[in-house]
Amino acid sequence: MSKKINQSGTYYWYALPGVAAFLTLVGGSFAYNIYLSFNNWQGIGKPEWIGLKNYQDLIHDHTFWISFLHAFEFIFAMSIAPTFLGLLVAALIYDFIATYFGNAISTFLRISLYVPQIIALPVVGILWSWMLSPNVGVINTILRKIGLSSLALNWLGQSSTAMLSLSVMMIWIQIGYTVVIFVSGLSRLDPYLDEAAQLDGATWFQRFRIITIPQLYPELSVVLLTTTVAALKVFGPVYVMTGGGPGDATQVPAFFSYFHFFSTLRVGYGAAVATVLALILTVLAIGLLRLQRRVGATR
Amino acid sequence: MKLINKKVVRVLAVAVVAGLATSSTITSAPAAQKVFNVWWYSKDNAMPQTWNVALKELQKNHPDVKVVFQQKTFEVMNNTGAQLLNSNSAPDLTEYNKGNGTAGLASKGGLLTDLTPYSNKYHWNLPSSIALYGQYTNGLMGSGKLYGVPTYGEYVSVFYNKDIFAKNGIAIPTTMDAMEAAMAKLKAAGVVPMEMAGGDYQTVHNVYALAVSKANQTWINSFQLFKGTAIDATTDANIKWAADTLVKWNKAGYFEPNASGVKADDAVAEFQAGKAAMMIGGSWLDSGMETKATFAYGKFLVPGSLTVGSGGNLFVIPSKSKNKDLAAEFINLLLSKKYQNYLANAGGLALFADPEAVANPAAQRTGIPFGVAVKKNALAMYPDWPVPGYYPILLSAGTKLLSDGDVANYMQTTGAFYNSGRPKA
Incomplete structure (x- = not known):
């Protein structure tokens, strides 16, 4: 018995590099960030301790709250919509395309859908900025050509459509990720259950809803967790496409934090935003993991 | 015994891995060449x-x-x-x-x-x-x-399409009224009077170009260098007039449609393709204009007192x-004179070049208006200098101003940011 404990104890040594890296790279930075959030600092010189002042300012900062509202809107564009669509597309690819058109076509479709995940975000941003350009962009040019000029909007140039435009782009990017995970999940499932239900006369949709989806819970929870966290800390698309504008129509917390870190040089304030964002993300991630465990336990 | 050996091996393995991981970050000093x-x-x-x-x-x-x-x-x-x-x-x-x-x-x-x-x-x-x-x-x-x-040096001025001006019988405007009359005439003739990238830096420069066309150096000293009476940027008359004028021009259709969604590269390309009569742009566009414009172009200063520009x-x-x-x-x-003259002939805005040493017509085209501005001590610096982080605020608020025409909101957003960012006396 004691032999066993002793033996497993030595395994802790293997965690040393990882733990050390985590403590210095993540833990250290996070602690330093929290420290900075209590200071007034311009990035150079000596930080000046001001206690909770940054957090008090934050509570009264309209842009900060707007940015969080947008982060939750991004949960729809980056998490909920891609999960829903991805599930549907994955099922179509797996059940229909692969069955009737063969593996080659289904693999091709999967790869095509995954391409937006591979393209570097700045390239995606330039591509979409160009497509969405109001007067010379390809989207509006096509809309005008087919007689839908009234739908040829100033996509990124007005507050009412800027968020929508970014959201459509994010769905396009994210769907490849969800499809790939769900297709691999589908291939893991036991085909006998499905066949038995089919023999009993269940329709495709009934089988999808009652047999397939419950078996995909592990994939669903992983996808929802990772994409939700990604949505809350979204930065790249906003940085590349709109810079948070027009006005603050597409402002998000991570960009807002960056803005204060590097543009206004109110580093302490930017740190306070980052700290609040990190806290919310942690709580949310723990909540989602708990939910996942509970769903897993009841099955 | 066997167990201890295993343990020793494991610990050694970890030590080696950790050692490898850290050693890669320590690099030896390079050979001492300057x-x-x-x-x-x-x-x-x-x-x-x-x-x-x-x-x-x-x-x-x-x-x-x-x-x-x-x-x-x-x-x-x-x-x-x-x-x-x-x-x-x-x-x-x-x-x-x-x-x-x-x-x-x-x-x-x-x-x-x-x-x-x-x-x-x-x-x-x-x-x-x-x-x-x-x-x-x-x-x-x-x-x-x-x-x-x-x-x-560098400065912001108006690029104009000489062909379009000639065809519509328009002379270079020297007052703001003449400028607006020219734009109205061009608009009536079915020409886009002014290229405008409202989703990009052009919106920031255009507002400021209009504001300083009404300003004097005392205003610049206060706004930029914080000398003399402090400016309340939420209500300042010059800035408000500039924002009002931008909105007025936009509503009158003097800019291309959907200006707020246009990026600078697109606007410049459109102007270079001869699709608009004018564009307010910086001297950093000179060399591109020289090689890519499909027509004869010229430059003039925005009518009024001061010009956006600086060293x-x-x-x-x-x-x-x-x-x-x-x-x-x-x-x-x-x-040195050698490289200042070289710069001027290459089309740059040299500060200390000999005028007679500049033979290149393109260099003269951009150098002469700049010389006028320098001579009348009219350089007004750039809009985003006074307070850190002002530029992104001016940009996002300027884009919004073009999309919704809400001048009060623009003044409040940009003005409050300026006021809170200016050094405390």
């Missing part, structure tokens, strides 16, 4: 063209030195310049953005070398209206020690520079 690190921004206009030639001369004069050039961007240095200058990878000499939020802050943080001794040694004798961009006291531009030197970006010597003397020698080369 390396001169230089940074600047763009690659394809008159300035870097001239600087490259000068850099070759420097290299020739110092064969023992290895010159290493790295290209940075305006945005990178604007956003993270202070951090870069404060790091151990700081260069020996770099182009850097003038203004309180950049060079000012860096000088206050002790990141820049005082160039006054070099200025005395080499007898630069910079005129005060040029030196002020490199002078900072307690982080504020305008006077004090010399932390940077501009070697060229160009600075050359600074970081405190962490390992070759300060060499860096100063290079700055001295750039300020």
Whole structure:
């Protein structure tokens, strides 16, 4: 018995590099960030301790709250919509395309859908900025050509459509990720259950809803967790496409934090935003993991 | 026994892995050749063209030195310049953005070398209206020690399509009324009067160009250098007039449609393709215009008192520079008549070129209006200089202003930011 404990104890040594890296790279930075959030600092010189002042300012900062509202809107564009669509597309690819058109076509479709995940975000941003350009962009040019000029909007140039435009782009990017995970999940499932239900006369949709989806819970929870966290800390698309504008129509917390870190040089304030964002993300991630465990336990 | 062996092996394995992981971060010092690190921004206009030639001369004069050039961007240095200058990878000499939020802050943080001794040694004798961009006291531009030197100028003016002007019988406007009349006439003739990238820097420059067309140097001293009576930017008459005028022009259809969604590259390309009569743009567009415009073009100053413009970006010597003397020698080369004339002939806005030495018509085209502005002491600096982080606010608010025409909101957003960012007296 004691032999066993002793033996497993030595395994802790293997965690040393990882733990050390985590403590210095993540833990250290996070602690330093929290420290900075209590200071007034311009990035150079000596930080000046001001206690909770940054957090008090934050509570009264309209842009900060707007940015969080947008982060939750991004949960729809980056998490909920891609999960829903991805599930549907994955099922179509797996059940229909692969069955009737063969593996080659289904693999091709999967790869095509995954391409937006591979393209570097700045390239995606330039591509979409160009497509969405109001007067010379390809989207509006096509809309005008087919007689839908009234739908040829100033996509990124007005507050009412800027968020929508970014959201459509994010769905396009994210769907490849969800499809790939769900297709691999589908291939893991036991085909006998499905066949038995089919023999009993269940329709495709009934089988999808009652047999397939419950078996995909592990994939669903992983996808929802990772994409939700990604949505809350979204930065790249906003940085590349709109810079948070027009006005603050597409402002998000991570960009807002960056803005204060590097543009206004109110580093302490930017740190306070980052700290609040990190806290919310942690709580949310723990909540989602708990939910996942509970769903897993009841099955 | 066997167990202990296993344990020893495991611990050793971990130690080796950890050792490998850390050793890769410790690099041995390179061989001791003198390396001169230089940074600047763009690659394809008159300035870097001239600087490259000068850099070759420097290299020739110092064969023992290895010159290493790295290209940075305006945005990178604007956003993270202070951090870069404060790091151990700081260069020996770099182009850097003038203004309180950049060079000012860096000088206050002790990141820049005082160039006054070099200025005395080499007898630069910079005129005060040029030196002020490199002078900072307690982080504020305008006077004090010399932390940077501009070697060229830049300004924002109106590019116009000579063919369209001639076809519609329009003369170069010299008053704002004539400007508006010209735009109305062009609009009536079915021509887009003005190219406007409202989703990009053009919106920031256009508002300021209009504001300073109504302003005087006292206003500039207050707005930019915080001297004299403080400006309340939420209600300032010049800025409000500029915002009102921009909205008025937009509603009158003087800009291309959907201006708020247009990016600068697209707007410039449209103007170069002859699709609009005018475009308010900076002198950094000169060389592109020269090669790409499909028609004869000219330049004139926005009618009114002052012109957006200044000495160009600075050359600074970081405190962490390992070759300060060499860096100063290079700055001295750039300020010499030889390279000032070279710059002017390459189409750049040289500060100290001999007019008779400039033969190139393109150089004259951009140099003459600039000379007028310099001569009447009308350079009004740039809109985003006074307070750190002003530029993105001006941009997003300007884009919004063009999309919804809400002047009150624009004044409140940009004005409150300016007011809270200005140094406390």
